[in-house]
Amino acid sequence: MSELFDAVDALLASRATLPPPAERKRLRAAHGLTIDEVAGALKVRRATVSGWEAGKTEPRPPERDAYARLLDKLAELYPVTPAPAAETAPALDAPVPATFTAVPAPAQGQPLPTEPASDGGEVSAPLEPQVPASDLARPPASATKSTSTSRRPGAKKAAPAGTPVGEGDPRFENGPLAVVDADADGQVVAYCVGGLVLDVPAKSLASLVEWTLAEAKLGQPKLSGPGRAADPLLVLTQAALERYGLPTELSAQERDAGRIPEAHKV
Structure with a gap:
């Protein structure tokens, strides 16, 4: 069985x-x-x-x-959850109530009518606009305020927190790169994206590298999940090269190798 x-x-x-x-x-x-x-x-x-x-x-x-x-x-x-019922959309062809009662500002050179004629040929009471024409023509107060946030060239200070140059990452708020220059007095500055100018306190090439990696807040956030943040990029002018003891010209062999000679003092 x-x-x-x-x-x-x-x-x-x-x-x-x-x-x-x-x-x-x-x-x-x-x-x-x-x-x-x-x-x-x-x-x-x-x-x-x-x-x-x-x-x-x-x-x-x-x-x-x-x-x-x-x-x-x-x-x-794990039962299937029923989808919520769709809300009834309002009718698009419903009549719109006439609620606009303000009188638009008159055109240049045309007087505002104050005694419109009625259907029987008689003059009705003066028309009183609910909103003065001067108020309608006056621009909003917020439009007259200046919103300029530009910085003067040569301002030797870092950008405030939240500067959009670094894509919202506080580690790179001063941007991805900087051009390092030195003046005749030996003062070194770094010109960043957006007109930002930073003081460079480094006295040697080693301290310049340390400042760049630890204090300058230069670099670029990673573009994807498995990627990594980009290293900061420094471009040194001829005056900066001389200031830090680097050669201002490279031979053809050095340019091909992309580095200074191994025996260089730096």
Whole structure:
């Protein structure tokens, strides 16, 4: 008798109802299961489960019964949430009440009518505008205020926090690069993006590098998740090169190598 029951169970399992492929994937992901975990439990290959979720293939007994049982249990834990009913949009062709009562400012050289004629030819009461024409023609007070935030060239101070040059990253608020120059008195400054000028306290090339990496707040944030932030870029003028003991001209071999000679004192 048990053999007959097993045969009947096998027939039922071969016709077990399965949800659509997209729902199979949703139920697995909702429980935090991976394809490898499902494949290991059902003793099938990973590609087989992927084919079931993509709708390319359908499971067969005896895996079909076990897969249907798994999906039924997951459906009880994670039922489909019905979508909220859409709100009724207001009619676009509804009549618009006439609520505008202000009188526009008169054109240049045209007087404002104060005694319009009625339908019977009689002169009605003077028209009193609810908003004075002078107020309508007057520009808003905020438009007369100056919004200029430009800095004078040569201002030897760093930009305030929140300057948009560094893309909102406080580590690089002074921009990605600077041009370093020195005057006749030996004072060194760095010209940054947006007209910003920084004092450079470094007296040697080593201290210049240290200042650039630790205090100058120069650089560029990374462009993507796996990327890295860009190093700051310094461009030294001829006067700055002389100030820090660097050669102002390179030979053809040095230019090709992209570096100064190994025996240079710096």
